[in-house]
Amino acid sequence: MSVYLLQTVNGVGIGMLYFLLAVGLSIVFGLLRFVNFAHGVFYLLGAYFCFEAVRQGMSFWAALLVVPLFVAAVGWVAEKTLLRHVYAKPHEFHILITVGVALIIQELVIVQWGPLGDSVAVPTGLEGVVMWGDFIYPKYRLFVIGVTAGLAVLLWWVLEGTRLGSAVRAGSESPEMVSLLGINVFRLFSLVFALGAATAAIAGVLAAPIRGVEPFMGIEALAVAFVVVVVGGLGSFTGALVGGILIGVVQSVMSTLWPEGARLMIYVAMAAVLLLRPNGLLGKGG
Amino acid sequence: MRRNIDIAVALGIVVALPLLLSSGSLASEVLIYALAVLGCNLLLGYTGLLSFGQGIFFGLGSYTIGLMLTRTGLPMPLALVASIILGGLAAGLVGIVSIRQKGTYFVMLTLAFAQMFYFLAYSVPSLTGGDNGLLNIPRPPLSAFGVVLWDNTTAWQFYAMVAVIFLLVFVALHRVTTSIFGRTLLAIRDNEVRASAIGYNVPRFKLLAFVLSGAVTALAGALNAMMVGVAPLANAEFHVSEMILVMTVIGGAGNLAASLIGALFYVLAADWLSTLWPRWLMLLGVLLVVISLGMQRGLWGLIEDGFLALTGRFKRTGEIRVEEKQV
Numbered sequence: 001m002s003v004y005l006l007q008t009v010n011g012v013g014i015g016m017l018y019f020l021l022a023v024g025l026s027i028v029f030g031l032l033r034f035v036n037f038a039h040g041v042f043y044l045l046g047a048y049f050c051f052e053a054v055r056q057g058m059s060f061w062a063a064l065l066v067v068p069l070f071v072a073a074v075g076w077v078a079e080k081t082l083l084r085h086v087y088a089k090p091h092e093f094h095i096l097i098t099v100g101v102a103l104i105i106q107e108l109v110i111v112q113w114g115p116l117g118d119s120v121a122v123p124t125g126l127e128g129v130v131m132w133g134d135f136i137y138p139k140y141r142l143f144v145i146g147v148t149a150g151l152a153v154l155l156w157w158v159l160e161g162t163r164l165g166s167a168v169r170a171g172s173e174s175p176e177m178v179s180l181l182g183i184n185v186f187r188l189f190s191l192v193f194a195l196g197a198a199t200a201a202i203a204g205v206l207a208a209p210i211r212g213v214e215p216f217m218g219i220e221a222l223a224v225a226f227v228v229v230v231v232g233g234l235g236s237f238t239g240a241l242v243g244g245i246l247i248g249v250v251q252s253v254m255s256t257l258w259p260e261g262a263r264l265m266i267y268v269a270m271a272a273v274l275l276l277r278p279n280g281l282l283g284k285g286g
Numbered sequence: 287m288r289r290n291i292d293i294a295v296a297l298g299i300v301v302a303l304p305l306l307l308s309s310g311s312l313a314s315e316v317l318i319y320a321l322a323v324l325g326c327n328l329l330l331g332y333t334g335l336l337s338f339g340q341g342i343f344f345g346l347g348s349y350t351i352g353l354m355l356t357r358t359g360l361p362m363p364l365a366l367v368a369s370i371i372l373g374g375l376a377a378g379l380v381g382i383v384s385i386r387q388k389g390t391y392f393v394m395l396t397l398a399f400a401q402m403f404y405f406l407a408y409s410v411p412s413l414t415g416g417d418n419g420l421l422n423i424p425r426p427p428l429s430a431f432g433v434v435l436w437d438n439t440t441a442w443q444f445y446a447m448v449a450v451i452f453l454l455v456f457v458a459l460h461r462v463t464t465s466i467f468g469r470t471l472l473a474i475r476d477n478e479v480r481a482s483a484i485g486y487n488v489p490r491f492k493l494l495a496f497v498l499s500g501a502v503t504a505l506a507g508a509l510n511a512m513m514v515g516v517a518p519l520a521n522a523e524f525h526v527s528e529m530i531l532v533m534t535v536i537g538g539a540g541n542l543a544a545s546l547i548g549a550l551f552y553v554l555a556a557d558w559l560s561t562l563w564p565r566w567l568m569l570l571g572v573l574l575v576v577i578s579l580g581m582q583r584g585l586w587g588l589i590e591d592g593f594l595a596l597t598g599r600f601k602r603t604g605e606i607r608v609e610e611k612q613v
Contacts, residue, residue: 035390086578091389092336093578096535099528100574107568219524223401226394234391260409267402271383274395278386 002134007252013141015248016148020203021221022228022240023155024196030172030235031192034087037098038078040222041105042197045071046204047213048109051120060123060209067205068198074105075197079190087189102218110215117214144206151202152241159237168192172235227270233280242281292543296456299546300449310441311513312557317445317452318509320549323533324459324542325502330531331539332463333495334475339380339396340530342403343373343500345522347507352420352517353413362426366508373504374497381496385489388478400527407522419518423511438512448509455502459542462498471495503530532570535577538584547585 025039046067053063078101086093126140159165167188171178179185203221211217224247232243250269255262273281303313322344329335347369354365384395407414414420425444428436438444462468473481474488482488511517520526529552537548552570559566577584 029390035394082575082579089578089582091393092330093582095336095390095393096574097578099532100571100578103571103574104568107565107571111565111568220401223398223524226398230391230394230398234394258409261405264402264405264409267398267405270398271402274383 003256004253005135006137007256008249009137010141011249011252012245013145013248014252015245016145016152017203017207017244018224018228018248019241019244020148020151020199020206022225022232022244023152023237024199025225026229026232026235026237026240027159027168028193028196029229031168031175032087032189033091034083034094035091035098036193036196037095037222038102038105039098039196039200039225040218040220041102041109042071042075042200043204043207043221044109044215044218045074045105046201047120047208047217048113048204049201050205050208051113051118051213054120064202064205068201071201071204072194072198076190076194079193083193084186084189102222106215106218113213113215115215117212119212120208122209140209144210147206151199155199156237164191224266227266229280231270231273231280233282236280236282239280239282246281292541293457293460295543296453296546299550300453304442304445310443310445312553314441314445314448314509314513316546316550316553317448318506318513319530319533319553320546321452321455321506321509322503322530323537323545323549324455325499325506326530326534327537327539327542327545328459328463328471328495328499328502330534331541331544332468332475333471333492334478335385335492335495336393336531337396337496337499338393338524338527338531339384339400339403340499340503341400341522341524341527342380343377343503344507344510344526344530345403345407345517346376347373347504347509348511348517348521349407349414349420350504351508351511352423355424355426355512356420356422362428362512366505369504369508370501373507374501376504377497377500378493380500381493385492385496397524397527400524404519404522404524407519414517414519414522417519419516419520420511421516423515423517425512425515444513448513451505451509455505456542456546459502463542467491467494532574536570536573536584538586540583541586544584544586547589551585 021039021043024042025036028034028036028039049067049070050060050063053067054060058066082097082101083094086097122140126143129136129138130142157165159168167178167183170181171183171185171188175185178188200221207217228240228243228247230243231247232239232241247266247269251262251266254265258265300317303316304310307313322340325343326337326340329337350369350372351365354360354368355362358365360368380396380399384392384399387395408416411417425438427434427438428447436443436447438447463471470481470486470491473484474486474491478488507521510521533548533552534545535548536551537546538544555566555569559569581588583590
């Protein structure tokens with residue numbers, strides 16, 4: 001029994017990372033009606049920048065703060081210089097241009113760090129495990145659950161409780177109207193895109209000590225983020241949270257029952273949800 | 287008129303490849319990927335469906351022919367037919383679930399299903415060979431009643447067979463795209479709401495296009511496995527889906543001859559550049575960005591414009607929808 005409890009807790013940990021990955025994608029889609037296929041490479045960049053920072057002697061904690069800012073800058077520049085020019089075009093071109101950006105960044109990562117993966121040490125102070133009775137759990141994973149939960153609350157507050165958040169939510173309904181009300185929507189787009197990149201990068205930094213770094217982790221993360229938003233409902237904050245945790249738990253529990261098929265099962269779970277609820281668990285009907 | 291031009295271009299390239307290339311496998315590779323691109327183009331260019339899941343059918347085709355040729359005594363043409371049928375069925379399954387969704391949702395689903403198929407192939411090593419893939423797939427001759435009609439020993443002999451198959455499929459797809467069915471697909475691409483209001487069963491047409499596309503792509507995958515002699519797990523990877531889509535876009539969506547140009551460009555560039563600079567994929571990324579920003583009709587559009595400029599007719603044919611929408 002305790003194996004399943006452990007795997008469920010583990011799943012919540014993985015799921016919170018999945019949430020972090022998906023929520024940026026979801027918010028960007030909500031506002032810009034734009035599925036960002038380069039979202040995975042922001043996660044990739046987060047992980048690699050963290051790897052490089054730690055290798056250069058920077059502490060993991062500093063990397064956790066600085067790396068997302070760097071990646072947000074990359075996202076901001078990409079939005080300003082390239083993506084902005086295709087907003088008016090059919091959605092195929094939104095996808096193609098972000099796929100192009102993703103290819104360029106992924107290849108740059110391989111040029112810089114090589115095609116093979118590497119590992120990142122668990123930060124000092126978080127090595128080892130915690131024990132409560134017969135419940136044993138790695139400290140770092142507990143830390144990840146804590147940080148992502150904190151970030152989830154922070155993001156929720158930003159979206160629901162600040163002026164920026166209300167502009168974003170209003171922009172999701174009607175960018176024209178928000179623009180007529182005197183808000184610079186284009187600046188809002190850039191800002192939200194950079195924010196989305198930053199959340200993906202934080203997920204990358206946090207994931208690096210768990211799963212190491214390798215150049216193709218971006219596409220894998222992108223697919224998982226898609227599964228999460230498809231399951232939870234695109235454009236919904238709560239949807240990303242529920243979807244992320246559900247998918248994390250499915251993957252984690254299945255990895256004890258059928259290790260080879262654990263990855264497969266998250267896609268099976270997605271297909272099952274889709275057949276029952278085509279718009280996702282929390283998606284709007286229609 | 288246009289139709290004859292497209293078929294002439296296809297025939298011209300098929301005949302020119304042996305004269306220009308020294309490697310028969312490289313020439314076969316061009317036509318094999320061109321088949322897969324035709325399948326993708328039928329969706330993107332004619333139905334307006336952007337699919338990131340073409341690798342599913344390519345990989346499935348490879349595995350099917352591998353299993354048929356190594357474990358059953360099925361003659362090669364029937365094994366190819368089996369791949370085509372399975373590809374169509376798989377496309378039907380993926381299609382039923384994903385076609386209910388529109389726009390970007392559909393695209394995300396095809397990508398998720400591509401990953402699903404990869405992990406499926408990975409988790410049933412008894413059928414797919416897992417990480418190693420299916421090895422030692424033979425390239426049997428084409429024979430009927432014990433008489434060898436066409437030997438496939440050398441790369442160029444195999445090219446000839448692939449070329450015949452390619453041209454047959456090309457002409458068949460031409461018939462399809464110029465038929466009433468094809469015109470209906472174009473109507474759906476251009477205005478789905480209107481097509482459905484007129485009374486067309488839009489999901490059914492989309493599903494049919496998807497099945498057709500899956501069947502053609504599986505045929506390409508099967509021929510690829512016969513050419514290289516293995517059905518590797520890599521054939522089911524996301525990279526294959528991406529590659530097929532990139533070839534389609536580079537060539538130009540909405541025109542069948544453009545698909546051949548796209549595959550030709552990609553395969554030759556890969557062959558040439560990958561020895562010079564292993565990270566040449568970055569250039570493809572740049573090309574995709576350029577195409578999205580301004581060259582939306584791909585290489586074919588470029589060729590068409592150049593040709594029209596030369597012949598003094600500055601009229602644009604406007605194959606692909608250029609719909610400007612205000613943000």
